[in-house]
Amino acid sequence: MSRNLFKENIRLAWDLAHRDLSAKYRRSALGWLWLVLPPVCLLAIYSVVFGKVFGIEWKMPYHGDIESVGFALPFFVGLSVYLTVSDVVNSSTVLFASKRTYVVKSPFPLWVIWLANLLRATVHACVALLLVLALALFQQRLTLVGFGWMTIGLLFCGFFISGLSLLLSALGPFIGDISEATRLLLRVLFYATPITYPLIMIPQPYRDLMWFNPLATMVELLRDPIVFGQMPPLLVLVGFFFSSLLLFGVALWVFQQVKGVISDVV
């Protein structure tokens, strides 16, 4: 019974996610093309400005080699991570308020709404991932080892983002400032994170501090394998895993505590 119910709720989450996505693109002439257009356009603009005008490029940083890998691919990895995180963060903070009718009128558990939002964001993320992989293949950067570490990196990032999303969803209805604050923070983070420039350009000791910026960690966790075919630093992997675990634990606890009163405040 409870197992069935669980499966049913997963199915419902997917239905809701699908509904959200098709509702978004249904009335537009270009339709599902909008899944692809924003990352591609941003890639084009930033490649011209930062790649061509400022001449920023990535070099193989870990070996003596100084082979250039250009701007587009490493930037695109960072951009995709950034777009995914900002999509999840911005939608999570207002999640239960924007789905108020589900929260106060419908009998399914609240985590279904959270999962639906996560699934919706995952669809966007997968489109970005496919574009990144296509570009990596085109530039002949993708290796089998890189692909393996990328998969692990993706799992880690997914875990962290899920926890972050759960925490923000749970706190959002109670703290009105949170959505404004995260919006501002994300803007700052776009430039405070090595997305449009290589990590190596940051002078020490600030460079090591970057590992405390989860967005930078996630970018590097995926950039290393996809662009350079390398395993990310072990310490970073382990550290990130345990911080994600901690975040998820805290998020789960908060969510359990507040889920009963969310319908009272939205």
Place this chain on the structure above:
Amino acid sequence: MSSNLLLRATGISKVYSGTTHPLATLRHALFGTAPNVTDQYPVLDGINIEIRHGETVGVMGGNGAGKTTLLGILGNVIEQTEGKVERFGRIATLLGLTAGFNPNFSGRENAYLFCSIQGLSRQQTDERIADIEAFADLGRYFELPLRTYSSGMQSRLAFASAVHVAADLIIIDETLAVGDANFRMKCYDRIRKMKEDGQTFLLVSHNQNMVANFCTRGIVLDGGKKVFDGITFEAIEVYKRIRTEAMGDSDLKGKVLKSTSAKSMLDNAAVLKDFHLAERNINGQSFGVVSAQLLAQRDIEHLSINFGISNQHGIVVCAWDGARAGLMIPKLNPGDKRNIEMIFSKQLLPGRYFISCIIHELIGDVTKPQSIYQNFLSFEIVGNDVMSGIADLEMNLVMYE
């Protein structure tokens, strides 16, 4: 006996913390800090309810009595502050019927999502969608976006989807009073049929007639407390009493409770006494006559009397408005007496009927109730069972070769 129990709620209470900043609610939820006691709004207080298979339970109560909150808690949408709800079966909660409807999707797509929210798989919905389409009877609109629908059409779609959800218990909140008369009739028929097939319902309604017609049991809520739980007819009487009291007229307070004893309290401007029900032949037809004596207690400019008859389901068979009929008793002094007779034709079918009466004082164009005698007299009509219903319309069938 307990095997057919579908739902048991014990000691359900719900407290909303009114204007408190959401942060205070958060602190309370996270760390259990004491909430601001002055800012607590208890909505439900110690409700116990059991619902068994095959019952149709109607919940009545004025605005703010806690009906919707109770249904929300029973349906697992809202979390109770205290108490326990045990569910023994699948429960479909249809609080806001149009919840989850998206204006840019067609009726068909919205029906699919509705069923999905109510726990039906795609496949199960596939099996039902034709029935839903037929029941909603929206024609080509079924394939058009919801934004092109009128509000009546939306509710038709919602109701059609709702009654096709398979659940052991269906919880519906004030949703039947929508749509046109034809569709409402169809809804009632459908509910009746489902009831006969053993479907269990929990309905919330302001409509006494509906409760009288459908429910096997009535629950009355007042101020967050369950004040009555029992047979429908009595529940309706209790609800009516609460509603009349809540009209806020101090002259009325507490009197209606005693109405059935045909006595009224002092300091009414005018009271009735010495009721007597008799039968009288007028022009060869049998009429019922209630005679009474009207006694004025103080100076009254104008006075009018309304009276009416209702059946055992609380349905008003006929009511007569004295002021509108232009029949007023002018200028009474304290101690003045008038003999009055309320006359009605007895074209009624077998059953029990109740007579009620209200005395109004007319001041300008305002009518102010002075005394209420609710169901103060009852009488039984006996006869054959050729016809059933309320009114004897002298039906017959004529055949020709």
